[in-house]
Amino acid sequence: MGSRAGVRWATAALGVTGLLCAVLGAVMIVLVPSLIEQQVLKNVRIDPSSLSFNMWKEIPIPFYLSVYFFHVVNPEEILKGEKPQVQERGPYVYREFRHKSNITFYDNDTVSFLEYRRFQFQPAKSHGLESDYIVMPNILVLTAAMMMEDKPLSQKLLLTLMFSTLGERAFMNRTVEEIMWGYDDPLLSIINNYLPNMFPFNGKFGLFSELNNSHSGLFTVFTGVKDFSRIHLVNRWNGLSKVSFWHSDQCNMINGTSGEMWAPFMTPKSSLEFYSPDACRSMKLVYKEAGVFEGIPTYRFVAPPTLFANGSVYPPNEGFCPCLESGIQNVSTCRFGAPLFLSHPHFYNADPVLAEAVIGLHPSDQEHSLFLDIHPVTGIPMNCSVKLQLSLYIKAIKGIGQTGSIKPVVLPLLWFGQSGTMEGQTLRTFYTQLVLLPAVLHYAQYVLLALGCALLLLIPVVCQIRSQGPEDSTSQSSLVAQPDQLPSPCTPLLMDSGSRQPASHKA
Known part of the structure; x- marks a missing residue:
């Protein structure tokens, strides 16, 4: 009898355990996705209590700025009307440090901040030194000449x-450091004295001088604490809800985020939109493919072919015109009137005539396309490489001798890539809390459900095995009930003691 009672208790325990596992697994299947979603929403919003706040405030990802210059090989021949020939020099790599300050929260679910940037040259990662000399167009001279194109001949x-007196020429030979961070130019001093609003430079002139130890404007973005649907979206930039650089309301709109984080729970139908103060416009990247970065699932977003297309190829871009060939964007309206153009490096994804007009350009999808790899669940970038080229439109201006017989051409000045990759302790923490833990919970719920069902299905099997135990010998048949008369340990005893009849004895 003791063994039968033990079997009953073991069977009962098996049933209870199986039922609990099955119920817990089913409950987790229902609740875990919503719990994970709540945790993600809690930790990606801009709030001091969120997991990503410190990452948003002081970006731990090491960013690098890699600059490639187009050294002009034949400046004298260009002045005679020949085709320009350039030679790519670089990269000259700078570590980029970013941090936010003046962080102010408002009652309308927004926060404003200034993000400061500082650059530090990295000789070990560079192919050259800042003391290297580069021959390139004299932007000040050629810009002033273009601005005088429709002026009277006497002017x-x-x-x-004035150019001759100051020793100014159409091409200059400057060091990398001077081109990047500024150099003294007597022409700039004269222009600032007589035309104080023409250039925003009060001191030295350099292509990146405005970026070092400075900020990119006052951003006001939605925190997502009260209204998650607008998380990270830009509300205003420098107090403006739209800019005035372009010729259509659509092109002047400030859309998307500030370019650091996006809304979570992305799908292949999602896009990445952000406002770039450096480009003076909003940009949109599109989904290309899914991938994996250091064990973390990612979505790769790339620039569509229409990003810098002109208005004739892509009508919504008509507001960025006047345009030249497709694939380059005129940014003169936000760059002190200089005939500067923005594009992909080596005129990648642009009209082929642009690259054919300059000897030494070789557009390549692998080398010159830009991409961002985003963790789709959180909207946080894992790996990014943004590559852009700055070019100058030059040509001969009748009456200005320094321009010689230059044939109209969009001449590349330089291209740069901004890259950043999550690594180190930040990557490990991100992987553990936002990838590994949700994955464990995801699989645990199905394991528990399967285990519970298996245990429940095992109960009748155990009962069947116990009910079909070995038969007793015939010599004990009068003392022990036959197996088919024994109650199963898996069922209750249907006969109580009062229903049993005592055995009769002969007198």
Whole structure:
């Protein structure tokens, strides 16, 4: 009897355990996705209590700025009307440090901040030194010449005389450091004295001088604490809800985020939109493919072919015109009137005539396309490489001798890539809390459900095995009930003691 009672208790325990596992697994299947979603929403919003706040405030990802210059090989021949020939020099790599300050929260679910940037040259990662000399177009001279194109001849001759007196030429030979961070130019001093609003430079002139130890404007973005649907979206930039650089409301709109984080729970139908102060416009990247970065699932977003297309190829871009060939964007309206153009490096994804007009350009999808790898569940970038090229439109201006017989051409000045990759302790923490733990919970719920069902299905099997135990010998049949008369340990005893009849004895 003791063994039968033990079997009953073991069977009961098996049933209870199986039922609990099955119920717990089913409950987890229902609740875990919503719990994970709540945790993600809690930790990606801009709030001091969120997991990602410190990452948003002081970006731990090491960013690098890699600059490639187009050294002009034949400046004298260009002045005679020949095709320009360039040679790519670099990269000259700078570590980029970013941090936010003046962080202010508002009652309308927004926060404003200034993000400061500082650059530090990295000789070990560079192919050259900042003391290297580069021959490139003299932007100040050629810009001033273009601005005088429709002026009276007398004014042009006066400008030519001033250039000659100051020793200014159409091409210059400057060091990398001077081109990047600024150099003294007597022409700039004169322009600032007589035309104080023409250039925003009060001191040295450099292509990146405005970026070092400075910020990219006052951003005001939605925190997502009260209204998650607008998380990270830009509300205003420098107090503006739209800019005034372009010729259509659509092109002037400030759309998307500030370019650091996006809304979570992305799908292949999602897009990445952000406002770039450096490009003076909003940009949109599109989904390309799914991938994996250091064990973390990612979505790769790339620039569509229409990003810098002109208005004739892509009508919504008509507001960025006046345009030249497709694939380059005129940014003169936000760059002190200089005939500067933005594009992909080596005129990748642009009209082929642009690259054919300059010897030494070789557009390549692998080398010159830009991408961002985003963790789709959180909207946080894992790996990014943004590559852009700055070019100058040059041509001969009648009456200004320094421009010679230059044939109209969009001449590349440099291209740069901004790259950043999550690594180290930040990557490990991110992987553990936002990838590994949700994955464990995801699989645990199905394991528990399967285990519970298996245990429940095992009960009748055990009962069947116990009910079909070995038969007793015939010599004990009068003392022990036959197996088919024994109650199963898996069922209750249906006969109580009062129903049993005592055995009869002969007198």
